[in-house]
Amino acid sequence: MTADAPTIAVLGSINMDLVTTTRRRPAPGETVLGSGFAMVPGGKGSNQAIAARRAGATVAFLGAVGSDVFAGDLRRVLTESGVGTDRLRTLPGPSGIAAIVVDGTGENSIIVVGGANAALTELTADDLALIGASDVLLCQLEIPVPTVAAAAGHARAKDTVVMLNPSPAQRLPSEVWDDVDVAVVNSGEAAQLGGALHAVRHLVVTRGSAGATYRGPDGAELSVPGVPVDVVDTTGAGDAFTGALAAAWHRGPRAALEWACAAGALATTRLGASSAIPDRERIEALLREHAN
Ligand code: RIB
Numbered sequence: 001m002t003a004d005a006p007t008i009a010v011l012g013s014i015n016m017d018l019v020t021t022t023r024r025r026p027a028p029g030e031t032v033l034g035s036g037f038a039m040v041p042g043g044k045g046s047n048q049a050i051a052a053r054r055a056g057a058t059v060a061f062l063g064a065v066g067s068d069v070f071a072g073d074l075r076r077v078l079t080e081s082g083v084g085t086d087r088l089r090t091l092p093g094p095s096g097i098a099a100i101v102v103d104g105t106g107e108n109s110i111i112v113v114g115g116a117n118a119a120l121t122e123l124t125a126d127d128l129a130l131i132g133a134s135d136v137l138l139c140q141l142e143i144p145v146p147t148v149a150a151a152a153g154h155a156r157a158k159d160t161v162v163m164l165n166p167s168p169a170q171r172l173p174s175e176v177w178d179d180v181d182v183a184v185v186n187s188g189e190a191a192q193l194g195g196a197l198h199a200v201r202h203l204v205v206t207r208g209s210a211g212a213t214y215r216g217p218d219g220a221e222l223s224v225p226g227v228p229v230d231v232v233d234t235t236g237a238g239d240a241f242t243g244a245l246a247a248a249w250h251r252g253p254r255a256a257l258e259w260a261c262a263a264g265a266l267a268t269t270r271l272g273a274s275s276a277i278p279d280r281e282r283i284e285a286l287l288r289e290h291a292n
Pocket of ligand 1: 016044097236
């Protein structure tokens with residue numbers, strides 16, 4: 001990224017990820033023995049904010065931590081990554097957590113309990129001013145939908161690009177989709193959301209190790225291949241992709257998708273979400289390696 005790197009406001013969740021590793025994820029009613037446990041800051045919002053920052057953008061995070069033992073570590077991972085936290089509030093009660101099981105293939109299952117994220121129901125005048133002054137607003141769906149809707153409506157009115165990663169996938173009012181400039185989904189979410197995505201101006205679909213595809217407002221499509229890596233844990237790979245995409249969006253869809261695919265691939269090579277998000281030097285090095 002160069003000096004023309006954008007300013008990005010990320011509105012979303014921040015969780016403490018409670019990560020267990022096991023050879024095989026348990027079937028319903030089954031107990032399996034695990035091989036490891038780690039607590040790693042995560043949450044789709046926080047992960048994407050860190051990914052955009054490490055990819056070179058100037059990033060501010062709008063979200064909420066609780067008043068519990070996790071709050072300090074969650075706030076610290078953002079500040080240490082250089083993400084602005086002036087709009088990160090502390091609300092009474094628990095922070096968000098995610099119970100994550102990673103199996104021997106690197107695939108995961110995740111349960112998120114919202115905590116403070118679920119209580120993020122109001123946007124202040126300062127929040128709206130930050131969103132309106134940013135180049136890109138980036139949201140996901142681990143906070144209440146009306147909050148996302150209010151932010152997206154304001155962003156659109158101020159000509160801030162609205163990028164939405166509608167994950168976990170859920171039905172949204174059509175007015176929200178009208179405000180979305182760029183939707184980023186994985187293939188499962190694309191199937192779940194179906195027709196709702198037809199009206200989106202720019203649609204990006206991630207396809208894991210197969211790369212990603214893009215469809216523009218004129219219907220033109222392009223595909224970018226995946227970058228082969230040794231997979232350890234896929235948790236947060238979509239977030240690394242999305243944050244990097246937001247940071248590179250101003251460079252056009254092909255360059256942005258290539259950059260994002262490299263970031264997503266690198267994120268699978270380490271355990272955890274925020275702990276695995278690559279910086280721009282690693283992204284550039286991987287792209288150089290595969291250009292040769
Ligand atoms: O996308 C990965 C993230 O989903 C994890 O960090 C977890 O917190 C959940 O939000």
